[in-house]
Amino acid sequence: MLIETVDRRRRTAAELLAAAEHTRPGDLIPDTAGTLRRAVAPKTAGHLTWAEETSTGRRRSLTFEETEAFWAFAAIEVLRLTGIRNEELLELTHHSITEYRLPSTGEVVPLLQVAPCKTDSERLLLVSQELADVLSTIIRRLRGGNGAIPLVASYDVHERVWNPPMPLLFQRDIGTEHRAFAPTALRKLLINALAVTCLTDAGGEPLVFFPYDFRRIFVTDAIMNGLPPHIAQVICGHRSLDTTMGYKAIYPAETIEAHRAFIARRRATRPSEEYRTPTEEEWDAFLAHFEKRKVSIGTCARAFSSPCVHEHACVRCSLLRPDPAQLGRLEEIRDNLIARMAEVEREGWLGEVEGVRVSLAGAEDKLAQITRRAASALVTLAMPTLRTEP
Numbered sequence: 108m109l110i111e112t113v114d115r116r117r118r119t120a121a122e123l124l125a126a127a128e129h130t131r132p133g134d135l136i137p138d139t140a141g142t143l144r145r146a147v148a149p150k151t152a153g154h155l156t157w158a159e160e161t162s163t164g165r166r167r168s169l170t171f172e173e174t175e176a177f178w179a180f181a182a183i184e185v186l187r188l189t190g191i192r193n194e195e196l197l198e199l200t201h202h203s204i205t206e207y208r209l210p211s212t213g214e215v216v217p218l219l220q221v222a223p224c225k226t227d228s229e230r231l232l233l234v235s236q237e238l239a240d241v242l243s244t245i246i247r248r249l250r251g252g253n254g255a256i257p258l259v260a261s262y263d264v265h266e267r268v269w270n271p272p273m274p275l276l277f278q279r280d281i282g283t284e285h286r287a288f289a290p291t292a293l294r295k296l297l298i299n300a301l302a303v304t305c306l307t308d309a310g311g312e313p314l315v316f317f318p319y320d321f322r323r324i325f326v327t328d329a330i331m332n333g334l335p336p337h338i339a340q341v342i343c344g345h346r347s348l349d350t351t352m353g354y355k356a357i358y359p360a361e362t363i364e365a366h367r368a369f370i371a372r373r374r375a376t377r378p379s380e381e382y383r384t385p386t387e388e389e390w391d392a393f394l395a396h397f398e399k400r401k402v403s404i405g406t407c408a409r410a411f412s413s414p415c416v417h418e419h420a421c422v423r424c425s426l427l428r429p430d431p432a433q434l435g436r437l438e439e440i441r442d443n444l445i446a447r448m449a450e451v452e453r454e455g456w457l458g459e460v461e462g463v464r465v466s467l468a469g470a471e472d473k474l475a476q477i478t479r480r481a482a483s484a485l486v487t488l489a490m491p492t493l494r495t496e497p
Contacts, residue, residue, distance in 0.1 A: 108304055108306060109183065109300070109301070109304055109306065109316070110183065110184075110187070112300070112303055112304045113176070113179050113180040113183055113300050113303075114180055116176045116179075116180070116300070116303055117173075117176045117177050117179075117180040119176075120169070120172050120173040120175075120176040120177070121173055121176075121177070122138075123136070123139070123143075123158075123169055123172075123173070124156060124169045124170060124172075124173040126138060126139075127143075127145050127156050127158055127169050128156055130144075130145040131145060132145050132146065132147040132148070133145060133147055135161075136158060141161060142160060142161055142162065143158045143159065143160060143161065143167075144158065144159050144161055145157075145158060145159075146158055146159040146166055154170070155168050155170045155171070156168070156169045156170045157169065174279060174280075175296060175299060177248070178277070178279060178288070178296055179296040179297065179299065179300040180300075181241060181244070181245055181277070182196065182277070182293055182296055182297070182318075183297070183300065183321070184237070184238070184241040185199075185238070185241060185242075186318055186321035186322070186325075187321045187324060187325060188235060188237055188238040188241070188325075189219065189221075189232055189238065189325070190321070190322045190325030190326060190329075190342065190343055191221055191232075191322070192318070192319070192322065193290060193293065193318035193319070194265070194290070195221050195222065196277065196293070196318070197261070197275075197277055197287065197288055197289075197290065197293065198222045198261075198270075198275075199219075199221075199222075199275070199276045199277065200273045200274050200275055200276060201246065201256045201274040201276065202220075202273075202274065203219055203220045203221070203222070203276070204217065204218075204219060204220075204234070204242060205217075205218050205219075205220055205231075206218060207231075211425070211468075211472070212423065212465050212468050212469060212472075213464050213465055213467075213468035214461070214465045214468075215461060216233065216234075217233075217234035217239060218231045218232065218233060218234060219231065219232045219233075219234050219238070219242075221344070230341065230342070230344050232342060242276070245276050245277075246276070249274075249276070249278065255274070256274035256275075256276075257274070257278065257285045258272035258273060258274055259272060259273065259274075259275050259278045259285050259286065259287045260272045260273075260287070261273070261275060261287035262287075262289070264289075264290060275287050277293075293318065294317075294318070297316050297317075297318070298315075301313070301314055301315065301316055322343070325343075326339055326343060326351060329342070336348060336351055336352060339351050392412075393411060396411045396412070402421050402427070403421075403433070403436065404421065404422070404427070404429055404430060404433045404436055404437055404440070404473070405421075405427050405428050405429040405430040405433060405473075406427070406428045406430065407421065407424075407426060407427060407428075408426040408427070408428055409426050420466070422440060422466055422469045422470050422473065423465060423466055423469040424469070427473065428476075429473040429474075429476055429477050431477050431480065431481060434474070434477055437470060437473055437474050437477070438474065440470050441467065441470040441471060441474065444463060444466055444467040444470055445467065447463050448460070448463050448464065448467060451463055
């Protein structure tokens with residue numbers, strides 16, 4: 108509910124601000140049912156857009172409301188999708204976004220570099236699609252007329268020093284200058300966002316969130332969905348695995364389900380359902396799986412009843428076992444990909460460069476597999492030794 112509310116609040120505030128900016132001062136703002144009119148702001152208001160409630164005459168800064176709604180959304184999304192600490196969030200810069208090329212396929216994956224904080228060691232986090240959308244939205248908002256993010260100096264409350272100007276991702280306009288977010292400002296954003304949701308705890312009191320709570324939610328969600336605890340430890344930057352497990356919340360339902368699973372395993376080594384006689388449809392599907400394993404350049408080793416993760420782009424798939432008899436076909440595919448790469452680079456089709464590069468890396472890997480298999484199949488026979496009878 109918190110995520111849905113802050114996202115809806117951000118979009119509503121942006122739409123209201125856009126409508127007010129296209130309304131003349133003194134006129135009613137469209138789509139507000141006559142409750143708001145564009146206020147006649149003094150010249151000292153600068154770039155702020157003000158509205159006036161028709162019933163009470165109270166003035167509201169729509170620019171301020173949109174700014175607060177956006178940064179509350181951005182902070183909550185980055186905190187919950189990364190599990191980073193509050194101070195690490197405020198130190199993220201445009202330079203924190205980097206990339207890594209997988210050595211096996213050549214595919215490029217985005218990474219988020221987190222600066223040293225508690226453990227004095229940097230770490231890299233994989234950027235999911237949801238996190239990439241949020242980061243790109245922040246960058247588009249901050250870029251000025253020259254396409255660059257403004258450089259802002261921030262104050263480190265722990266070290267009590269001023270950091271050099273950097274393209275911080277969490278900065279905002281205050282008057283005519285850009286300023287970095289302070290921890291207290293981030294805390295205020297969370298309080299206001301929670302007030303809009305009207306969420307309460309078990310006792311009926313207003314729910315309270317701290318930035319560290321999103322870190323605990325991240326660890327709990329990751330481990331409950333199968334991420335090994337020692338990998339979660341590396342992602343969170345903990346020195347001890349006990350610290351990571353201390354962040355994981357154990358729910359009563361999870362305890363009950365785990366205990367029931369333990370009892371089931373103790374009662375029987377194998378469930379009885381595994382020994383039932385398969386139906387005719389199940390048996391036909393099983394046999395058809397082996398008939399469909401043969402492809403043009405080899406054999407597909409995908410497990411029975413499992414989907415094709417590469418959408419039948421076999422040359423990219425690590426489960427394809429290339430057939431040595433199809434060496435010529437693979438070389439032709441590789442040559443075509445090389446020519447295709449030259450074409451897309453020449454024509455400037457940058458959207459296809461990465462896909463062709465990944466396919467080319469897969470084709471070269473399959474050729475290397477055939478070469479290694481042929482080399483391992485060779486057996487060197489020594490010359491026989493002729494014995495002389497005494």
